[in-house]
Amino acid sequence: MSERKFIEDREKLEKLAPVATAPIKRHVFVCNGKSCAAVGSGEVKAAFEKQLEEKNLRYGKESKGRNPQGAVVLTDCSSVGFCSIGTAVLVYPEGVWYAQVREEDVSEIIEEHLEKGKTVERLALINMDE
Amino acid sequence: MSERKFIEDREKLEKLAPVATAPIKRHVFVCNGKSCAAVGSGEVKAAFEKQLEEKNLRYGKESKGRNPQGAVVLTDCSSVGFCSIGTAVLVYPEGVWYAQVREEDVSEIIEEHLEKGKTVERLALINMDE
Numbered sequence: 001m002s003e004r005k006f007i008e009d010r011e012k013l014e015k016l017a018p019v020a021t022a023p024i025k026r027h028v029f030v031c032n033g034k035s036c037a038a039v040g041s042g043e044v045k046a047a048f049e050k051q052l053e054e055k056n057l058r059y060g061k062e063s064k065g066r067n068p069q070g071a072v073v074l075t076d077c078s079s080v081g082f083c084s085i086g087t088a089v090l091v092y093p094e095g096v097w098y099a100q101v102r103e104e105d106v107s108e109i110i111e112e113h114l115e116k117g118k119t120v121e122r123l124a125l126i127n128m129d130e
Numbered sequence: 131m132s133e134r135k136f137i138e139d140r141e142k143l144e145k146l147a148p149v150a151t152a153p154i155k156r157h158v159f160v161c162n163g164k165s166c167a168a169v170g171s172g173e174v175k176a177a178f179e180k181q182l183e184e185k186n187l188r189y190g191k192e193s194k195g196r197n198p199q200g201a202v203v204l205t206d207c208s209s210v211g212f213c214s215i216g217t218a219v220l221v222y223p224e225g226v227w228y229a230q231v232r233e234e235d236v237s238e239i240i241e242e243h244l245e246k247g248k249t250v251e252r253l254a255l256i257n258m259d260e
Contacts, residue, residue: 004169004230006230007215007230010255013215013229013255014255016214016215017211017212017213017214017215017229017255018211019210019211019212019256020227020255020256024225024256024258025258027220027222027225029159029207032208039134059211060211073210073211075207075208075209075210076207076208077159077205077206077207077208078162078205078206078207079205080149080203080205081147081148081149081189081190081203082147082149083147084146084147085137085143085146085147090157092157092222092223092225093222093223093224093225093258093259094223095154095157095222095223097150099143099147100134100136100137125140125143125144125147125150126149126150126154128154128155128223129223
């Protein structure tokens with residue numbers, strides 16, 4: 001590991017990581033574990049990417065087709081224990097863990113949960129808010 | 131993709147994914163992106179694993195040295211945009227994004243944030259709660 005100097009200057013940090021000042025409201029994680037991958041997590045993630053970018057909701061660089069003022073961060077995560085009932089999709093800060101998510105469910109999660117704030121109950125198995 | 135039958139029975143789902151009934155309070159994500167890996171995210175993740183398991187806080191199978199009644203889920207995530215200021219460590223549901231986390235900071239994040247509920251301000255760059 002290289003020795004790095006700890007940066008204390010907040011302005012400098014925000015310049016190095018513009019996400020720090022973006023109006024992020026939600027973070028969506030798509031499990032990329034082996035079991036989820038075997039039932040289509042790659043397609044689920046791709047559907048989120050496509051649809052969030054079309055709606056201009058996805059935070060990220062404009063050069064990548066994303067929105068520097070987007071309200072949704074989308075990333076992968078590793079296995080969360082939904083291996084038998086994938087694809088797992090997690091939405092924070094609510095702490096809603098969706099199971100059995102297929103590519104065709106993605107538009108409903110975006111429209112209902114990310115846009116209207118309503119949990120998609122038929123897919124939700126954990127809700128940390130409750 | 132194989133065609134799978136959608137499972138509606140909640141009891142069956144909880145049997146297939148015991149995490150659904152565990153008393154999870156927090157989810158810690160350690161970025162495994164290339165830039166974070168280059169500054170030690172592997173060591174940071176390993177320190178979380180070791181210390182959370184020693185404290186019996188990490189949710190998971192007993193056969194793996196974890197606790198089926200643990201309150202903390204620990205996983206990797208992909209890049210969140212802290213590439214220049216890694217290692218990124220995220221704690222949800224608070225939505226606290228820590229930057230520049232080194233192996234030696236892990237015990238403080240566990241003791242202060244995960245055990246006492248206090249954000250480690252010197253490392254926190256985003257706090258979605260605020």
